[in-house]
Amino acid sequence: MNVVIIGCGVVGAAIAYELSQVKGLKITVCDRQPPAQASTGAALGVLMGAISQKIKGKAWQMRQTSIQRYETLIPELEALTGRKIPFNRQGILMLLPDSSPSVEGISAWENLVEIRHSQGWHLEIWDTAKLKNICPQVNHEKITGAVYSPQDRQLDPVALTLALVEAAQQNGVTFKFGVAVLDAQTSPPESSPQFCEQLETTEGKIAADWFVIAAGLGSTPLTAKLNQMVDIRPVLGQALQMRMGHPLGNPDFQPAITGNDVHIVPVGGGDYWVGATVEFPSNSDEIPPNQELLESVREQAIAFCPELATARILGTWSGLRPRPEGRPAPVIGKLPGFSNVLLATGHYRNGVLLAPATAYAIREMIIPQGVGSGE
Numbered sequence: 001m002n003v004v005i006i007g008c009g010v011v012g013a014a015i016a017y018e019l020s021q022v023k024g025l026k027i028t029v030c031d032r033q034p035p036a037q038a039s040t041g042a043a044l045g046v047l048m049g050a051i052s053q054k055i056k057g058k059a060w061q062m063r064q065t066s067i068q069r070y071e072t073l074i075p076e077l078e079a080l081t082g083r084k085i086p087f088n089r090q091g092i093l094m095l096l097p098d099s100s101p102s103v104e105g106i107s108a109w110e111n112l113v114e115i116r117h118s119q120g121w122h123l124e125i126w127d128t129a130k131l132k133n134i135c136p137q138v139n140h141e142k143i144t145g146a147v148y149s150p151q152d153r154q155l156d157p158v159a160l161t162l163a164l165v166e167a168a169q170q171n172g173v174t175f176k177f178g179v180a181v182l183d184a185q186t187s188p189p190e191s192s193p194q195f196c197e198q199l200e201t202t203e204g205k206i207a208a209d210w211f212v213i214a215a216g217l218g219s220t221p222l223t224a225k226l227n228q229m230v231d232i233r234p235v236l237g238q239a240l241q242m243r244m245g246h247p248l249g250n251p252d253f254q255p256a257i258t259g260n261d262v263h264i265v266p267v268g269g270g271d272y273w274v275g276a277t278v279e280f281p282s283n284s285d286e287i288p289p290n291q292e293l294l295e296s297v298r299e300q301a302i303a304f305c306p307e308l309a310t311a312r313i314l315g316t317w318s319g320l321r322p323r324p325e326g327r328p329a330p331v332i333g334k335l336p337g338f339s340n341v342l343l344a345t346g347h348y349r350n351g352v353l354l355a356p357a358t359a360y361a362i363r364e365m366i367i368p369q370g371v372g373s374g375e
Contacts, residue, residue, distance in 0.1 A: 003366065004199065004208040005029045006181060006222060007215030009040035010157055010355045011344055013164035015214055017077075018359035020171035022367055027173045028208070029165075030201060031215075032180040036161035038216055039351060042237060042319020043157040044273050046256050046263050047353045050121040051092050051149035053112070062357035064119070069356035070153060077163040080170060085159045086267065088256060091150040093135065095259030095304060098142040109147050124148045137249035137305045138257065154256040154265055157352045179203045184225045186338075193339040196226065210366055212342045213335070214358075216322040219345040228335050232346045234320035236287040238294045239275025242311035246270045262300045264308070271314070274301045278349075289318045323348040330354060332361050342366075 008031035049067035054060040187195040198207040223230040254266040265273040277293040324346035335341040
């Protein structure tokens, strides 16, 4: 059985690796760019699972599945490829600013702590004294405490994606980079549901039994070629790399710190990633990066950790996140009207977090209930 995956960001690469473990599949991945570009290349890789406010249904299930899978996936990929994937196992610390009435704010978190406990996850609420003791770098009079999630993680999305590609290649997956899809050939429109027979690409025709569209923002023009346009819009995010030259606070305890939607992510060697902005397009789809917004993210990070004021800015970067218009993210399932075209796209700000669960979901659609699985 032939499967073609279009898009090789973290989601496409995770699907390719997952499917490469099923015997009897011939898998080809196409991307018009090298792997891990676009939103994957710009992501901070902060995996907010237990600390997220999603507590039931698919949104929580996918988070839980992914966080659990990463614990085995990272060592598995490192062993297969010999690559090092930076993976911060020291958890996520969420600062609680004073903007919410503290009693209400804290009780909502206490409620979440109980729910997570019943689900087998651990969260802790820290008062200001404990926060100051464990993370002395955090110093802001308006912070009323923090929530610590020891089982959430942060990883390097580019290193992860490149390892997924290499491991999938070892399992026989073919990758075609610099190849763009020009058109699609389908069964006659009167047949219901329709069937996509082949794609025309800049490297010739590719036929397959299944086509998986995991192309982020590129999914919109692709689905338009199949007359079933899935509307995915860009949302710009900017981030900075800052160099302190030494770790902030306790060198042996360096969790990702987040507050007011600003992340301070230790990446080793006294360097930190700080981000990210959330910038929507105006009338056109063009989004010029707004310097003032990036500066306000930096100022918020300094407000939380004043020492960052002395950090040198090594560089800034930006990427466009794929956000589905008028429907929740992500978009996973059959393309309406087609029997053999699957969507795994529009993950907005959670592509890295949800990649493993997305890969499981796609595998389940192609090989239901683990039929013929190669494990």
